[in-house]
Amino acid sequence: MRLFVIILTILVLSSSASAGCREKECMPEEFVTDVVAGDGDGWYFYYDSVFSIGTNWFIIVESEGTSFEGYISFEFGNNLTKSIDVNFESGTSQKVENGSISFPGSTFSDEEFNRILYINFTEDGGEQTDNFQLKIQINKPPADDMIYLWGGMTVFWASIGAYVLYISSKLTQLRER
Amino acid sequence: MKYEREIFGLLGFSLILCALYFALIETGPAKYFTAPNAQKLFYFHVPSGLITYLAFLMVVGGSAVFLYNGSEYADQLAKSTTELGIVFGFMSLVSGTFWMKAEWGGDIVSRFLTDMRLATTLAMWLLYIAYFVYRRQPETLQVKKNAAMLGLSGMLMVPLSYLSSRYLRSHHPVIVGTDDQGSLDPSLRIGLYMGLFGFLFIFIFLFKVRMQIESMERDILRSKMEGA
Numbered sequence: 043m044r045l046f047v048i049i050l051t052i053l054v055l056s057s058s059a060s061a062g063c064r065e066k067e068c069m070p071e072e073f074v075t076d077v078v079a080g081d082g083d084g085w086y087f088y089y090d091s092v093f094s095i096g097t098n099w100f101i102i103v104e105s106e107g108t109s110f111e112g113y114i115s116f117e118f119g120n121n122l123t124k125s126i127d128v129n130f131e132s133g134t135s136q137k138v139e140n141g142s143i144s145f146p147g148s149t150f151s152d153e154e155f156n157r158i159l160y161i162n163f164t165e166d167g168g169e170q171t172d173n174f175q176l177k178i179q180i181n182k183p184p185a186d187d188m189i190y191l192w193g194g195m196t197v198f199w200a201s202i203g204a205y206v207l208y209i210s211s212k213l214t215q216l217r218e219r
Numbered sequence: 220m221k222y223e224r225e226i227f228g229l230l231g232f233s234l235i236l237c238a239l240y241f242a243l244i245e246t247g248p249a250k251y252f253t254a255p256n257a258q259k260l261f262y263f264h265v266p267s268g269l270i271t272y273l274a275f276l277m278v279v280g281g282s283a284v285f286l287y288n289g290s291e292y293a294d295q296l297a298k299s300t301t302e303l304g305i306v307f308g309f310m311s312l313v314s315g316t317f318w319m320k321a322e323w324g325g326d327i328v329s330r331f332l333t334d335m336r337l338a339t340t341l342a343m344w345l346l347y348i349a350y351f352v353y354r355r356q357p358e359t360l361q362v363k364k365n366a367a368m369l370g371l372s373g374m375l376m377v378p379l380s381y382l383s384s385r386y387l388r389s390h391h392p393v394i395v396g397t398d399d400q401g402s403l404d405p406s407l408r409i410g411l412y413m414g415l416f417g418f419l420f421i422f423i424f425l426f427k428v429r430m431q432i433e434s435m436e437r438d439i440l441r442s443k444m445e446g447a
Binding site: 189 | 247249253255256257259260263264267302303306309311313314318320321399425428429431432435436439
């Protein structure tokens, strides 16, 4: 019975956990666009517009059918660039499914609003054919280790303070004697 | 010098204030740490640990000299520095526990039982607690000799604690004398040295006051015995 409760709790908790989810269903935002170079191909981008510092950030790319071949780059500026190659072997269906890139949680260290993510479509020949922009909010979650900092700091000053009080009272007593 | 003791105290206090400003305001949250704010404890945790070793080594030295030639001053020094070692050891152990909880997580008790640096440092500290308690009785020559023997056992405990993170099973980082020493960021060193010298000067100040108390107590005891 106890084991059953434990397993049930784990299942309930794991089903509600979303920190490591990389599926498009977990992404709160969707951006749909047509790429001119691919004769108006529909491209879907699934992402979270909030980039939480300390947590890896993902963007998922899909296309139901495309004639575009080259690479798609995702650029936050300052050389923070990642890219996906889009090249198909002959005879394969020209679909892009669950293509994704990620930026590590340590990419940013400070909070910033409306940071632009540039999405560039570049053909194999090197010619940039289309580009789009997404606004991303860089969010710094509140630090949860402050309590340990203040706890540790208190120990230093309380210890020295208490010892100074102890020896000063002892010194006073001895002087009176 | 007339105000030598006070100058040390003031200097130590000023340096600690500078280290506090540096750690909490000048430098932002540390990078590459799970707990970037708790990392600030580094600037005081490491100095308090080093001062603890210094204090207990002084106890060892004082005890050895007392056993060798019966010097009253050496016994007085050993007794006084024991108290200071206990205070700075407490600071180091508790601040380290806070930092460890934030950075490593997990169960504190099992960490102390399985990590050799923590276990040996706690054992060393408890040994000097035993010394301190033992000395809270009338000071006969036999009590002083027994205490000196106990104090001498630090000759084993201090190096064991210091070297445990290098040669025994431990997660505790080792910086001094390793490749990581050179990789310490210069800005981090400034804060560390301010904290270290701050605590060292405060230690000297407290040591001088404690030695004065010890002399006064012995003088009072001597005059009472002469009166009787």
